[in-house]
Amino acid sequence: MKVMDTETGKIPGTAGAVTRDTPGGWLRRQVVGSPNWMILPLLIFLTVFFFMPAIKLMLFSVMTQDPQGRIGTPLTLSHYVRFFQVSLYTDVLWTTIRISIITSVIAAILAYPVAIVLVRGNIMVTRIVTLIIIAPLAVSVVVRAYGWQLILGNGPTGLLNYVLLNLGLISEPLALLFSPVAVVVGSLHIFFPMMVLPLASALGKIDPNLEQAGRTLGAPAWKVFLRITLPLSLPGLVAGVTLVFSLSAGAYVIPALIGGPSSQMLGNMVEQQIIAVYDWPFGATIATILVLIVLAINALSMRLLGGRRIREIQK
Amino acid sequence: MESVEVRLEHLTKEYNNSFVAVDNVTLTVGAGELLALLGPSGCGKTTCLRMIAGLVDPTSGEIVIGGKPITKTPVHRRNMGMLFQNYALFPHMTVAENVAFGLEMRKFSRSEREDKVRKALDLVKLGHLADRIPSQLSGGQQQRVALARALVIEPSMLLLDEPLGALDKSLREQMQLEIRHLQQRLGLTTIMVTHDQDEALTMADQIAVMRAGQMEQIASATEIYQRPATQFVAGFIGASNFFEAEEVSRDGRRAQLVTTSGIPLDVTNMRLVTKRVMVTIRPEAITVRPLGAEDPVAAPNTAVAVVEQVVYRGFMLHYYLRMDDGTEVIAYRQTQTEGWGPVSAVGDRVRISWDADSNHVVPLVAEAAAA
Structure with missing residues (x-):
């Protein structure tokens, strides 16, 4: 308070006295005083290389392309109409949403025990588990996708099939590769850290005494989890699900390499339309729909996180 | 509510086969006692409490409540009310939902729950805050909610884990009396963990002083203050002056001792058989008088000292004194006490004296360790 007074030239104790604003004072307070300007370089970079191309692409989706390939007026919504009228495209939309939901739900279920071990386990276990989770991030998605090709390979020579056949667990090789299952498995592997890390961070903020209080009040361990741990970890769960859903929905490499024709996703269709068909406006339409889905999921999660009870948890 | 007796039998907790947190603790808490x-x-002490709650598994030993061993009973079936230092209220539930949690686990109907929650909140005078969430309450209010939540399940006993440590002094003293009053009214057998001796003296029927996993002494507040069993207890509860002394003669319980610095001591209760003992004297038992010319020299239970510091503590004056051989002595004087003569100032040479009854003998530490 006192600092403010000297800055505006107001002498404390002389209310109503002349207020002299020193020249450049405003600028100093706004720019020098706050570190906000430090994000300027990034902002410029993003504007030129991300926001502008993205906006341009979205504009393409309401434009027409003439036979020479020039994109321009008249403006039209016909690409969107076409997208939702042709079952081939809506099928891909549903495949994308289905695979993303299944991936995030399975990731959440698998991530809870891992995150709990990360937070409550002893230091050695924590370190090893962290390493197992983080290490795959060091390997390119493409390399990992080819790895999954070897493991899931159809026919008796695929690694998984080979093992299962030799163990006598199956009599016929499974057709895993080039199926939605393969895409879910691959996406899970790649996006799992995005679920575990926010979840572990949220679980780490829960006071262990709360769980112990729940136990002394008569709740068995599973009820303590449902009534105390789960609701209190919701911020992490919502963040993780949002991340994994968004990343899975936008996936391109995984469905392209191990998905096969039955599990192509929106990302692959964008590529087809733009590279193979050379239909920029329709490719842009699909891309825009993908962006809208991801934005909608993010908006929903922001809303959930903004709820009163969740705000209380985060305090 | 029926009061039950709680017994710990040879309770031991070892971590990783090396660190012994609780070492062979045996004690009994009478029904309805704190x-x-x-x-x-x-x-x-906290490990001990958590073993009783079931949150920590004992390495060996038995916990017996109301005659029934419960060492193998899982936490959620022990029916104990527990209060935590940081209250441990569920932040995502209202006050009423917090209190109702234990009732829900016990499958009470909605109407029964509402009725019991209201009664429990009225008991802690918080009925009007039922719909608040914990973060909207003050520390004292939060601990009352925690108390209501622990009491509403009609626990067989109450466990308090430094429940008032986070409150400021005056509120803490008020809550101490409040919890004690409730505990006595309900006849609820209670074990409380604290590092605050005032809290223990204020609230407890029995005080169990622990040190390095072992029980030093279990006794009533007066017993533990006036007749501490060991030097550690004498030093931990209240302040004490210590003099190492050796027996010169003994006649029944009366004995003549002499300290290492040559001060003769009369002891009326020589309860130890050893010749070398530690004599403890409470600071309030020591009288400080200006050194007069007619001063008797070498009478028992007196010594000459220099005032090094005088601290004014409101109703008490604390004198920090040093005897000629360098031994430090603390003496307390009530501010209004008559008969201490003029107030002594820093640098004064004074005569300190005390009653033979004030000399309390405890084993010498070295011998206590050997035993």
Whole structure:
């Protein structure tokens, strides 16, 4: 308070006295005083290389392309109409949403025990588990996708099939590769850290005494989890699900390499339309729909996180 | 509510086969009594409490409540009310939902729950805050909600884990009396963990002083203050002056001792058989008088000292004194006490004296360790 007074030239104790604003004072307070300007370089970079191309692409989706390939007026919504009228495209939309939901739900279920071990386990276990989770991030998605090709390979020579056949667990090789299952498995592997890390961070903020209080009040361990741990970890769960859903929905490499024709996703269709068909406006339409889905999921999660009870948890 | 007796039998907790947090603790808390586990941090008192709650598994030993061993009973079937230092209220539930949690686990109907929650909140005078969430309450209110939540399940006993440590002094004293009053009214057998001796003296029927996982002494507040069993207890509860002394002669319980610095002591209760003992004298038992010319020299239970510091503590004056051989002595004087003569100032040479009854003998530390 006192600092403010000297800055505006107001002498404390002389209310109503002349207020002299020193020249450049405003600028100093706004720019020098706050570190906000430090994000300027990034902002410029993003504007030129991300926001502008993205906006341009979205504009393409309401434009027409003439036979020479020039994109321009008249403006039209016909690409969107076409997208939702042709079952081939809506099928891909549903495949994308289905695979993303299944991936995030399975990731959440698998991530809870891992995150709990990360937070409550002893230091050695924590370190090893962290390493197992983080290490795959060091390997390119493409390399990992080819790895999954070897493991899931159809026919008796695929690694998984080979093992299962030799163990006598199956009599016929499974057709895993080039199926939605393969895409879910691959996406899970790649996006799992995005679920575990926010979840572990949220679980780490829960006071262990709360769980112990729940136990002394008569709740068995599973009820303590449902009534105390789960609701209190919701911020992490919502963040993780949002991340994994968004990343899975936008996936391109995984469905392209191990998905096969039955599990192509929106990302692959964008590529087809733009590279193979050379239909920029329709490719842009699909891309825009993908962006809208991801934005909608993010908006929903922001809303959930903004709820009163969740705000209380985060305090 | 029926009061039950609680017994710990040879309770031991070892971590990784090396660190012994609780070492062979045996004690009994009478039905409806409040026992305080008192000791410095790391003495094993909290581990002890958590073993009773079922949150920590004992390495060996037995916990018996109302005659039934419960050592193998899982936490959620032990039916104990527990209060935590940081209250441990569920932040995502309202006050009423917090209190109702234990009732829900016990499958009470909605109407029964509402009725019991209201009664429990009225008991702690918080009925009007039922719909608040914990973060909207003050520390004292939060601990009352925690108390209501622990009491509403009609627990067989109450466990308090430094429940008032986070409150400021005046509120803490008020809550101490309040919890004690409720505990006595409900006849609820209670074990409390604290490192605050005042809290233990204020609230407890029995005080169990722990040190390095072992029980030093279990006794009533007066017993433990007036007749501490060991030097550690004498030093931990209240302040004490210590003099190492050797027996010169003994006649029944009366004995003549002489300290290492040559002060003769009369002891009326020589309860130890050893010749070398530690004599403890409470600071309030020591009288400080200006050194007069007619001063008797070498009478028992007196000594000459220099005033090094006088601290004014409101109703008490604390004198920090040093005897000629360098031994430090603390003496307390009530501010209004008559008969201490003029107030002595820093640098004055004074005569300190005390009653033979004030000399309390405890084993010498070295011998206590050997035993």
